[in-house]
Amino acid sequence: MSTQLRNSSSSPSSQQNALEIETPEGIRFSLPLASPILRFIAWTVDLLIIALLTTALGQLVKAIAIVSTDLAAALYTLSYLVVSTGYGMALEWKLRGQTVGKRLVGLRVVDADGLGLESSQVVIRNLLRTIDLLPAFYGIGGAACLVSARAQRLGDLAANTVVIRTGLGGLPDLRELEGNSYNSLAANPVVAARLRRSVSYPVSTLALDAVLRRRELEPDGRVATFAALATHFRELGRLPESVTRGVSDEALVRNAVQVLFQPDAGSQRRR
Amino acid sequence: MILNLQNFVAREKPSWTELDEALGRLEQDPDAALRLAHAQRLHYLYQRAGSSLAKLQGFPPENELRRFVEALVSRAYTQLFDRRRRGTRVRARQFLTVTWPRAFQRQLAAFWLALAVTLVGAGFGASVLSADPDSKDVIMPFSHLLGDADARVAAEESQVNHRLGNGKSTFAAQLMNNNISVSIRAVALGMTWGIGTLVLLFYNGVVLGAVAFDYISAGHWEFLFAWLLPHGAIEIPAILIAGQAGLVLGGALVGWGDNTPLRSRFRKVSGDVTTLIVAFALMLVWAGFVEAFFSQYHEPTIPYSLKIVFGALEGIALVALLWRRLPADDPQL
Numbered sequence: 001m002s003t004q005l006r007n008s009s010s011s012p013s014s015q016q017n018a019l020e021i022e023t024p025e026g027i028r029f030s031l032p033l034a035s036p037i038l039r040f041i042a043w044t045v046d047l048l049i050i051a052l053l054t055t056a057l058g059q060l061v062k063a064i065a066i067v068s069t070d071l072a073a074a075l076y077t078l079s080y081l082v083v084s085t086g087y088g089m090a091l092e093w094k095l096r097g098q099t100v101g102k103r104l105v106g107l108r109v110v111d112a113d114g115l116g117l118e119s120s121q122v123v124i125r126n127l128l129r130t131i132d133l134l135p136a137f138y139g140i141g142g143a144a145c146l147v148s149a150r151a152q153r154l155g156d157l158a159a160n161t162v163v164i165r166t167g168l169g170g171l172p173d174l175r176e177l178e179g180n181s182y183n184s185l186a187a188n189p190v191v192a193a194r195l196r197r198s199v200s201y202p203v204s205t206l207a208l209d210a211v212l213r214r215r216e217l218e219p220d221g222r223v224a225t226f227a228a229l230a231t232h233f234r235e236l237g238r239l240p241e242s243v244t245r246g247v248s249d250e251a252l253v254r255n256a257v258q259v260l261f262q263p264d265a266g267s268q269r270r271r
Numbered sequence: 272m273i274l275n276l277q278n279f280v281a282r283e284k285p286s287w288t289e290l291d292e293a294l295g296r297l298e299q300d301p302d303a304a305l306r307l308a309h310a311q312r313l314h315y316l317y318q319r320a321g322s323s324l325a326k327l328q329g330f331p332p333e334n335e336l337r338r339f340v341e342a343l344v345s346r347a348y349t350q351l352f353d354r355r356r357r358g359t360r361v362r363a364r365q366f367l368t369v370t371w372p373r374a375f376q377r378q379l380a381a382f383w384l385a386l387a388v389t390l391v392g393a394g395f396g397a398s399v400l401s402a403d404p405d406s407k408d409v410i411m412p413f414s415h416l417l418g419d420a421d422a423r424v425a426a427e428e429s430q431v432n433h434r435l436g437n438g439k440s441t442f443a444a445q446l447m448n449n450n451i452s453v454s455i456r457a458v459a460l461g462m463t464w465g466i467g468t469l470v471l472l473f474y475n476g477v478v479l480g481a482v483a484f485d486y487i488s489a490g491h492w493e494f495l496f497a498w499l500l501p502h503g504a505i506e507i508p509a510i511l512i513a514g515q516a517g518l519v520l521g522g523a524l525v526g527w528g529d530n531t532p533l534r535s536r537f538r539k540v541s542g543d544v545t546t547l548i549v550a551f552a553l554m555l556v557w558a559g560f561v562e563a564f565f566s567q568y569h570e571p572t573i574p575y576s577l578k579i580v581f582g583a584l585e586g587i588a589l590v591a592l593l594w595r596r597l598p599a600d601d602p603q604l
Binding site: 018021023025027028029030031068070071073074075077078080081085096110112114115116118119120121123124127128129130131154157158159160166167170171172174201202205206208209212213261262 | 274275276277280284287298318321324325328329330331332333334335336339341342344345348349350352353439440441443444445447448451452455456458459460461462463467520523524533534537538541542544545548549
């Protein structure tokens with residue numbers, strides 16, 4: 001099994017670090033690493049929960065103080081130690097790398113080889129938080145995350161763990177590809193074949209993504225994206241005017257994507 | 272070749288859904304036993320999803336479909352190759368008599384270094400106090416130790432009943448809290464290439480040496496041993512073991528004489544470090560109780576000889592446990 005870092009660079013704004021893993025069976029997949037900002041948000045949520053728990057313990061102690069103030073104070077001191085130290089350990093062990101904060105933000109701690117956590121890893125990464133928190137607000141840990149290729153704080157480094165993002169959407173809705181209108185490209189087999197031969201795989205997948213996620217785009221960005229893609233397809237596929245006349249840029253791109261990814265579909269549909 | 276996406280998704284979706292549901296069940300109940308037939312089915316679905324992913328390798332990483340299949344494969348991989356032992360119970364006796372001594376002995380060099388640095392610190396603290404008695408308020412951070420040793424001993428011995436009144440439990444809890452926090456810091460500072468751990472151990476030694484010198488030079492060695500030994504016989508080794516764990520981490524970070532990658536070095540020591548952490552936490556809980564409920568009583572309430580014997584027995588038991596001969600057939604030792 002081997003792991004390496006991949007830095008996808010589709011565009012500077014969407015650049016994201018990922019940990020790429022190759023399994024013994026030769027399967028390769030990547031785990032998107034969590035940014036320090038997301039981790040800080042999760043930690044803030046956890047901190048609030050710890051504060052709530054200790055406040056609740058304080059109320060409980062008040063009740064015990066009726067019996068013995070000494071015992072109540074001792075219990076409070078020990079409970080605070082247990083909650084503040086054990087919260088992360090207990091939840092990351094029980095919830096497989098997640099605390100409440102991490103679950104809400106969509107993060108998970110995993111082994112640096114993509115495997116589940118061992119108890120020793122959970123203990124070490126949580127105890128070493130002591131040094132990561134210094135001098136205040138995760139100063140050392142945050143700095144370590146920023147300079148580390150795997151976005152690891154010192155606790156992660158010692159425990160061989162990484163924090164990844166989870167729950168990045170479900171299966172995309174491919175009905176977006178279908179449309180209801182006549183596909184002039186699919187109806188012209190020669191043009192369709194030329195388009196399939198000339199368009200590169202990265203551009204075709206980019207167009208596919210654009211069509212599937214078109215509703216997420218800002219209006220201006222949507223117009224500009226589809227205009228650029230349509231121009232690219234027109235030039236590369238040397239599309240005759242007969243197949244592009246009266247077809248909007250967005251419809252043209254969708255027609256091209258249908259031709260590229262659904263060779264059997266589209267040509268039968270008529271207005 | 273460009274995929275016929277619709278056919279591909281239509282063909283694979285049932286197996287993706289089945290894998291997603293199976294993983295969901297396992298994630299909900301991590302300790303559930305996995306039957307062979309289920310494991311085989313899960314492995315088949317994992318391989319099939321892996322094969323789907325291979326077909327999507329040309330897609331950009333941000334592509335929704337690729338991300339979806341990638342997430343399925345990574346979740347399945349985590350479950351199938353999980354090293355977490357299902358349904359294992361904590362075996363206290365095994366831990367105390369085998370796991371802990373073994374980890375301690377494996378990392379003995381770090382313990383000796385922790386002890387040596389503490390002793391150097393103690394020697395330094397004693398010499399500084401001997402050369403300049405006025406430096407006491409700088410060396411000793413505890414206000415109740417700053418006065419004259421004779422006066423302090425007289426005051427302690429005059430409290431016939433108990434000096435803590437009704438606050439013994441609170442005192443014990445505070446001691447545990449403080450000592451465990453300091454020890455955790457000693458471990459964590461191992462990530463400063465061990466330098467922070469060494470500084471902390473040295474400083475601890477300085478305070479210890481200064482306090483010991485203060486009492487012994489005033490002729491109160493019996494009081495000192497009777498006061499310190501019952502809890503110190505466990506507490507001081509506990510802090511040394513915390514230092515040992517920190518130095519093991521620091522050693523892995525530095526990597527002298529070990530050409531393996533950093534990750535392998537940390538992985539190699541992580542089990543021992545965790546064992547040492549659990550061990551010193553248990554020791555400090557014990558020491559906290561002893562200090563609050565036993566050490567703070569002096570003569571005439573409890574004879575010094577009894578306290579010294581108690582502390583010495585604890586120390587001997589600890590040494591016997593940590594240096595005990597372990598089964599020779601264990602491949603790890």
